[in-house]
Amino acid sequence: MAVILARHSVTMHAMRIAVVLSATLACACGGSRHDAAVALPKPSRAAESRALFVEVSRVLLHPRCVNCHTPDESPRQGDQSVVHDPPIWRGTGHGVVGMQCSTCHQDKNAELARIPGAPGWKLAPLSMVWLGQTPHAICEQIKDKDRNGGRTLAEVHDHLAFDRLVGWGWAPGADRQPAPGTQQEVAAKFQAWIDSGAECP
Numbered sequence: 335m336a337v338i339l340a341r342h343s344v345t346m347h348a349m350r351i352a353v354v355l356s357a358t359l360a361c362a363c364g365g366s367r368h369d370a371a372v373a374l375p376k377p378s379r380a381a382e383s384r385a386l387f388v389e390v391s392r393v394l395l396h397p398r399c400v401n402c403h404t405p406d407e408s409p410r411q412g413d414q415s416v417v418h419d420p421p422i423w424r425g426t427g428h429g430v431v432g433m434q435c436s437t438c439h440q441d442k443n444a445e446l447a448r449i450p451g452a453p454g455w456k457l458a459p460l461s462m463v464w465l466g467q468t469p470h471a472i473c474e475q476i477k478d479k480d481r482n483g484g485r486t487l488a489e490v491h492d493h494l495a496f497d498r499l500v501g502w503g504w505a506p507g508a509d510r511q512p513a514p515g516t517q518q519e520v521a522a523k524f525q526a527w528i529d530s531g532a533e534c535p
């Protein structure tokens with residue numbers, strides 16, 4: 335926090351100088367600290383917020399996440415996000431009659447068979463596509479209640495922090511690479527992003 339504040343005041347200082355240089359408004363620079371605090375910190379706070387979302391999106395765009403947040407009928411698998419083998423269809427998200435996810439995926443990883451598992455294994459809805467999307471597009475989607483499952487940002491945070499399909503990303507079984515960092519770390523960054531104004535990159 336101290337670092338962020340220090341950075342803010344450097345930016346504010348630079349902006350004051352810029353204002354002085356732009357001449358006519360020089361008198362505004364003598365304004366109280368209070369005026370400056372209200373008028374000036376916004377840009378750097380927004381930049382801070384955008385940078386936080388870019389960091390969060392390194393997790394969201396990881397194969398352990400995008401393999402379920404796909405734009406079509408099929409999940410993906412592996413670090414190259416290749417189409418799921420055997421071929422399956424999203425149906426309700428849980429698959430189709432006769433070929434449900436739970437036919438193969440159990441509530442925990444089946445190590446010998448290499449089948450990943452967690453409670454309620456299913457595809458994310460088509461409104462939550464992340465595979466192949468930019469951080470900007472994912473940010474706009476996550477903020478949109480029509481596309482994020484009707485969640486407030488606090489509720490998206492809780493999903494990110496506690497959901498067990500999300501948690502699977504850090505314990506994916508077999509030789510799969512876990513998502514970067516920890517679930518707690520990405521949830522803390524997401525919270526900091528909300529607190530800094532939830533700006534999209």
Ligand code: HEC
Pocket residue numbers: 393394398399400401402403427455456457458459462475476481482483485490493494499500501502503504513
């Ligand atoms: C097994 C499939 C699966 C995996 C793997 C998965 N998700 Fe999801 N994800 C879902 C489903 C299903 C939903 C919709 C849940 C709902 O709306 O109740 C969802 C929704 C979400 C949401 C809700 C908000 C929104 O707008 O998208 C977040 C956040 C999320 N997932 C994060 C992640 C992260 C981070 C990872 C990787 C660490 C991940 N998911 C991996 C299936 C998955």
Ligand code: HEC
Pocket residue numbers: 397398401402409410411412413418419420422423424427428429433434435436437438439447448449450455456457510
């Ligand atoms: C007929 C069995 C079967 C069915 C049905 C099935 N899967 Fe899979 N799935 C597998 C196997 C086996 C793997 C492991 C492939 C590997 O990594 O070798 C797998 C891997 C995956 C992965 C890859 C995880 C990763 O990051 O590598 C995802 C995601 C996935 N399945 C989602 C689903 C979803 C969602 C459904 C239902 C719509 C489903 N699967 C239905 C057998 C199945």
